[in-house]
Amino acid sequence: MKNNTPDPLLSRLVEFIHSLRRRGIRISVSETMDALNALSQVDFIDQDQVKIALSATLVKNQHDRKVFDKAYNEYFSPPGIGMQGPDQRGEGYADAGSRPEEAGGGPVSAKKESDRDWGKEFLDHARQSVEQNERMSIKPGWTKRQKNQFIETITRMQGDRQSDGTSAPLAKKTGNSLEQWHEEVKKQVEQNGPSGSRPVSSVVKEDLDKTFVSLAPGSGAKSDSESILHEDMKKIAEKDFPRVALLIKKLSRRLATRISRRYLKRRRRGRLDIRRTIRKNISFGGALIDLKFHSKKVQKPRIVLICDVSGSMARYAVFVIQFIFGLSKVVKGIESFVFSEDLERVTPYFRKGEGFVNTMSALVEKSGQWGMGTNLFYSLETFLDKHHRLLSPSVFVLIVSDAQTIQPLKAAASLKEIRGRVKNVIWLNTLPKEAWYQNIEVYEFLKYCTMFECSTLDQLNKVLSSQMLAV
Template identity: 35%
Template sequence: MGINPVTGVAGREEKGENTLHHNLVRFTHILRHLGMRVSMAETLDAYRALTLVDLKSREKVKAALRAVLVKKAPDRQIFDLAFERFFVPPEDKEQQYLLRRQQEEKERQRLAKAREKLEQVLSPWSMEIKFNQEDIQTFVRMPLQEQKRLTDFIRRMRGNPVNSPGELIARVMQSALNYWRYYLLKTQGEEARRQLEAELTGETELDDVISGVAADFYRDPDDQLLYQDMQHIGLAEVEKYTLTLERLSRHLANRLSRRYRQSSRRQKLDMRRTIRRNIAYGGSPLKLCYRSRRRHKLRLILICDVSASMARYARFILQFIYGLSNAVQYIESFVFSEDMERITPHFRKNEDFVTVMTDLVNASQQWGKTTDFNTALKTFHVQWGNLLTADTLVIIVSDTKTITPREAARELAALREKVRDILWLNPVPARQWSNLPGVEVFLPHVRMFECYSLHQLESILHQQLLK
C-alpha cells in the first residue's frame, strides 16, 4: 500500500491495464467522447470517491461515480448507459471481443466477394480498374437491385474492333459509384443526426461502448427530442418539445439573473468553489476562490433568418430567446429574408408565445421568402444602427444560403466593428459547410456553431452567455 501524493488516498502498487485507476481513466475518456464535460480534477475526485465505498457493490460504485461526474440532467442517462456497457464481467468482455472479430471477418468476406463480382463483370474487356476500399464499400452498401442494375448495364456493353469502350466503361462505373457514395452519405448523414453526438477514439473496445451508448440513448423519447433535428419535429411532438424548450430556457435565465460571478479579485469568498478546489488537500483551504457582482446585464440582439429553408428552425430559436427576456436587460429581436424586420414589440406584449408567434407570422412580410442577407443588413444599419454598442452580443441564426454573399460579408464586417461579438448559429451540419459559399466569406467576421438540435442550442448559449 502507498499514499497517492495527489489524491491523498491509499492505493495498491499495481500496474497494467486491469487496475482501478486505468479503467477509471478509460471510462472518463468515453464520457468525454460522448459529450460530457469531465475535468482531470473531477477524475481525481472520482478515484477518491471509489476508495470510500465497497468496490464489490456495483450499485455503490455507480452511485459514487455518478455523484462526482454527472453535472446536468441530460448527462445522467449517458452516464448510466456508458457504465453498464463499460463495467462488465471479464467473460462478457471476452464474448464481446469474439463477436466483434466475427463481425469483422464477415465484413471482410463481403468486401472480397464484392471486389470479385466487379472484376468478373469487367473481365470480358481484359481491363483492370483499380477499385479502392471506399469504392468497394459503396458497392456493398448499394441496394441489391441497384447492384444488379449496374452490373447488367456493364455486361450489355460490347466493344468493336475499331473503338474499344473500355475507357467509357471505366467512367460509367466510377460515376455510378461516386453517385451512390454521395447519396448514401446524405441519407445516412440525416439518420446520424438523429442520434447522440459522439466522437470515436480509434480504439475498438472504447468505440464499441461509445457507439452502443449513442444508439441506445436515442431510444428514450425525451432524449430523442433533445438531440433531434428541429426540422424533423413532428406535429405530435411539438407540444412536448415546446415544454422541454421552455424548461431549458428558464434554467438558463435563472443562471443569467444571478447577481454574482466568478472573480480573481479578492472580494466576496466563494465557499462552494473554495471547498471544491481544496478537496485534493484534504479539505484544508489552501487556495481561496472569490466572486464579485456582475457589472451589468447582457445586451443582446437576435437576427433570425425566416426564409423558406429556415422558418422551422426560427420558430423554436425565437421561443428560446423569448424565454430569456426576464434575465437579459436588453433584447432586440429581428427577422429577415428579403429584408429586415424588427419584431421586438411583438415580444413585449406579455402574452403566451403561441399567440405572439401567430400575430408575428400574420403581420410579417418576410416569412418564407428567399434570402437576401446583404439587403437586410443594409436596412439594419440605416434604421437600427444606433442599437449597436461595445457591450452588445449579436446572435445570427441562418444557414448562410443567400444571394450576393460577398457583399453581405462586407456589411457583416462593418457590423462586427461596432459590437462585442457575433455568434452565428448554423443548422447545417459542419461537415457540409465546405459546400456553402456563404460559410467561407462569413467565418472571418463571426464565431460559427453547428446548431440544429435543442441540446446544441442550449449548450452554445449556456457557454457563451455565461462567460
C-alpha cells in the first residue's frame, strides 16, 4: 500500500506547474508525468538540463516559453542572485529558442534604441487631443505637427522586438526551491536508489491528483500577448507597438493561410462527381469502387475596406489597416478607402510594395482625411458615385467606424443601396455594444449591415475569421 504522503519531488514539480498555470500556460496531467519522466533522464545537478527537460515537456509554443523562462527564474533562482538571462550563463547551453539578439556574440542590430527616443510629452499631448475629440462627431483637422506625431507613433511599430516594458511583479518567490529540491532528491536516492531506475507508474498519477487537490486553484492570469490581444486598441501603450505589429502580422498571416485554401473540408460529403468517379475507376474495369464527390471550392473573398480615420478613430484605423495589409499579401484585389469628411481611395499606397510603416507614413502625410470630422453620408455618396463598379455579389464591404456621424439617416440610405449590391456589409464598431443603442442612428445602420463590436485585436481576428470564411 502506498504511503499517503505525496512525493516531495512531485509536490515541488506540481507547485511549479501550478505556478505556470496561473500564468496562463495550459499543462495536462500527462505532460506533468512526461516532465517527471524527463527529470529522471537528465543530470539533476545540471540546472540547464533540468530547465530544458521541464520546458520541452511542459511548454509547447514559443510564446509560452518566455513566460516559462520568467517563472523558472522566479521559482528556482537562489535568493540574492536574481534572474539570469541565457547570455549570462556562459557557453554550451545557449538557448535554442532565443532570438539571435539575446544570445552571446550577438548579431548586429540595424537600429539603435536611442534613435527611437522620441518626445513623450509630445505624444501625451497628441493622445490627449485624440481623447478630447472622441465624443465629438465633428473634429478640427489635424495640424501638420499632429500628423507628424501620428506618423512617429506608427513608426514605433517597427521598433525593437523586445519590449522594454517592465512586467507586473510575478507571484512571490518560493525561495531557493531548486536547492531544497536537490536535497530531497539526494535523500530519496539514498533511501530508494537512483530515480532513473524507478519508472513513473500509475501510483504517481494518484500522487499528482492528491497534490493538485491540495493546491489552491490558480487565478488564471493571462500572459502579455494575451492581454494585448484583449486590450482596447486605443489604449495599447506605445511601448507595446512593436509586439502588436508582430502579433497582427501573425494573426493576419494565419487568416490568410486559411483563406488561401482551395477546398473546404466538410463533415458531409457533397454530391457524387460522376465524371471524376468514372475517370478514377476506368483502371478497375469500370467497376465503381472508388467514388469521388464534389467538394465545395473556397471562394476567396473580395474585400472593400472603408475605414473611418477621424480623430476618435485614428488609432483603431492603424491597427485595422495593418491587419488588412497583412491579408492583402494573399487575398488579391483588396480595395481600401479612408474617410472622415469625405472618402479617399488609398489602395495605390498599398500596391507600392513598401513596408507597412512607410506605406502608412505616406498615407497619413498625403491624405487630407486623417483627424477630420465624420460625415459618413457624404463619404458613401462619393463611393457610390466614383467607385460603384467595385460592388458585386462576391464582395464584402468592411466598414470600420464608431457610427458617430452627421446626417445618419441619409448615410443609412446610402448604406442600404450598397448592401443590395454586395455579399455582405460588415460593420466593425469600436464602441462597446451597450453604447450603440444610445444613438438612435445605430438602429438605422443595423438594418443594412451585420454589426460587430470590435475594439480589441481578438475581436477583430474573430470577426474577420468567422465572416470571411463563411460560405
